[in-house]
Amino acid sequence: MTVARQSSETQEELDFLKRTKLGFDKAIQFVHTEIKPIERGVIEFLQQPFRQLTVRFPVQMDNGSIEMFTGYRVQQSRVYEPTKGGIRYAPDVDLDLITALAFDMTLKCQVVGLPYGGAKGGVACNPKKMSRAELDRLTRRYAYEILSIIGPDTDVPAPDVGTSEREMGIIYDTYKMFSRQTPYASAVVTGKPLNLGGSKGRREATAQGGAYVLEEAVNQKHIQRLSSLKDATVVIQGYGNVGFNIANILYQDYGCRIVGICDSKGGVYSGDGLSPTEVMAYKNSNPDRSVVGFDGLRHVPQEKLLTSPCDILVPAAKETQVLGHIAKSLEADVILELANGPTTDFADQILFDKKVFMLPDILANAGGVTVSYFEWLQNKAGESWELTHVKEKLRNRMAVAYSNIVETAKRYNLDMRRAAFVFAILKATDVIQERGIFP
Numbered sequence: 248m249t250v251a252r253q254s255s256e257t258q259e260e261l262d263f264l265k266r267t268k269l270g271f272d273k274a275i276q277f278v279h280t281e282i283k284p285i286e287r288g289v290i291e292f293l294q295q296p297f298r299q300l301t302v303r304f305p306v307q308m309d310n311g312s313i314e315m316f317t318g319y320r321v322q323q324s325r326v327y328e329p330t331k332g333g334i335r336y337a338p339d340v341d342l343d344l345i346t347a348l349a350f351d352m353t354l355k356c357q358v359v360g361l362p363y364g365g366a367k368g369g370v371a372c373n374p375k376k377m378s379r380a381e382l383d384r385l386t387r388r389y390a391y392e393i394l395s396i397i398g399p400d401t402d403v404p405a406p407d408v409g410t411s412e413r414e415m416g417i418i419y420d421t422y423k424m425f426s427r428q429t430p431y432a433s434a435v436v437t438g439k440p441l442n443l444g445g446s447k448g449r450r451e452a453t454a455q456g457g458a459y460v461l462e463e464a465v466n467q468k469h470i471q472r473l474s475s476l477k478d479a480t481v482v483i484q485g486y487g488n489v490g491f492n493i494a495n496i497l498y499q500d501y502g503c504r505i506v507g508i509c510d511s512k513g514g515v516y517s518g519d520g521l522s523p524t525e526v527m528a529y530k531n532s533n534p535d536r537s538v539v540g541f542d543g544l545r546h547v548p549q550e551k552l553l554t555s556p557c558d559i560l561v562p563a564a565k566e567t568q569v570l571g572h573i574a575k576s577l578e579a580d581v582i583l584e585l586a587n588g589p590t591t592d593f594a595d596q597i598l599f600d601k602k603v604f605m606l607p608d609i610l611a612n613a614g615g616v617t618v619s620y621f622e623w624l625q626n627k628a629g630e631s632w633e634l635t636h637v638k639e640k641l642r643n644r645m646a647v648a649y650s651n652i653v654e655t656a657k658r659y660n661l662d663m664r665r666a667a668f669v670f671a672i673l674k675a676t677d678v679i680q681e682r683g684i685f686p
């Protein structure tokens with residue numbers, strides 16, 4: 248399970264899909280040789296997405312012109328159904344990226360014990376350069392194109408980068424128009440507006456789940472150089488839904504000092520601490536929609552911010568951000584991976600050697616899909632839970648998941664990421680064995 252010594256990332260490690268598959272293959276080999284033999288056919292069943300849909304569709308733009316877009320929906324695993332996973336709108340969306348993210352979803356759902364297989368979807372577009380009306384038309388048409396493979400009991404999308412409650416509301420409406428008789432149709436998507444059956448606490452769930460996992464690690468004294476969250480210093484990469492919410496929760500509920508924040512345009516750093524809401528108000532009010540320039544602070548490039556002094560680093564932007572050369576000069580004691588796939592294997596090994604405590608993505612950011620599961624349950628039962636109830640249930644699930652991964656790491660002498668993979672693979676192979684293969 249150890250990565251051979253090398254001087255920088257291999258091309259495979261820089262490619263998110265290849266890296267995800269590599270990590271999975273290594274973990275499955277470990278399970279096969281050290282824990283229990285897995286049949287070759289079962290390995291292939293787990294390795295290969297069972298459905299990859301690519302759709303190309305036209306959208307009328309505000310100026311009357313027609314533009315073609317490409318969208319995807321990948322359902323990775325049928326170990327459990329429905330499958331579950333977000334929808335991403337970004338220029339770099341392609342089949343490989345969506346497949347890798349769907350893979351992560353399969354593992355993540357097993358880590359937090361949800362009865363879901365993994366899925367992911369997306370459209371290659373630049374939402375920042377499109378009007379609200381254009382995005383609404385794109386969403387409605389994309390929803391129509393994937394309609395035949397989604398549903399409350401088949402595949403349930405949710406928001407991801409570039410999408411939000413608004414897109415989920417439109418997907419629900421489109422689904423409902425074509426599925427008049429379906430009971431509990433609102434369970435076709437999660438992360439909806441509250442009026443359409445969204446769950447209280449869903450918007451901040453990914454960050455909240457991450458905070459609970461971090462709290463467990465600190466309370467159980469697993470982070471050598473960090474004994475309390477009070478006054479702990481935090482740097483956050485990415486200031487969208489997840490980045491803002493984790494900043495706010497750690498600042499308001501745990502008394503952390505948020506010293507650095509960056510977005511795609513750059514960052515700011517202040518040893519005295521930043522107010523998350525003031526930084527967000529500034530970001531929303533300036534024409535660049537960026538944190539850069541907040542309070543007259545000097546501009547700090549993204550890479551420099553990641554290696555700035557702090558106790559806790561939270562990647563909350565996108566994949567492949569913490570590379571080997573950054574890991575070498577990183578000062579944090581713990582990394583809370585709220586983004587999917589931010590750290591390369593090469594960087595991982597360096598961080599492990601430096602005794603930086605890693606809370607890996609498929610554990611740390613699983614709060615989002617967990618509250619999505621709660622939303623799905625509420626929709627099916629026609630209920631609406633109070634926020635305190637949602638948070639209590641989330642806290643319990645994240646604490647159990649954390650203990651399971653720590654226990655797996657100890658039992659098999661693995662780092663936290665390998666342990667999360669191994670735990671998920673063991674669960675998935677058990678389920679396949681218990682269900683059997685149809686027919």
Ligand code: NAD
Pocket residue numbers: 406407408409410453484485486487488489490509510511512549563564565566585586587612613615616
């Ligand atoms: P978002 O679109 O709301 O925010 C992304 C932020 O990252 C933006 O502020 C953007 O400017 C910034 N960014 C992009 N590239 C950057 C770079 N190179 N350096 C610094 N900042 C950069 O997206 P989000 O929903 O907050 O998701 C963030 C991450 O969390 C993604 O990896 C996503 O897959 C993951 N995630 C999200 C959820 C969820 O519930 N939204 C759940 C699990 C995981």
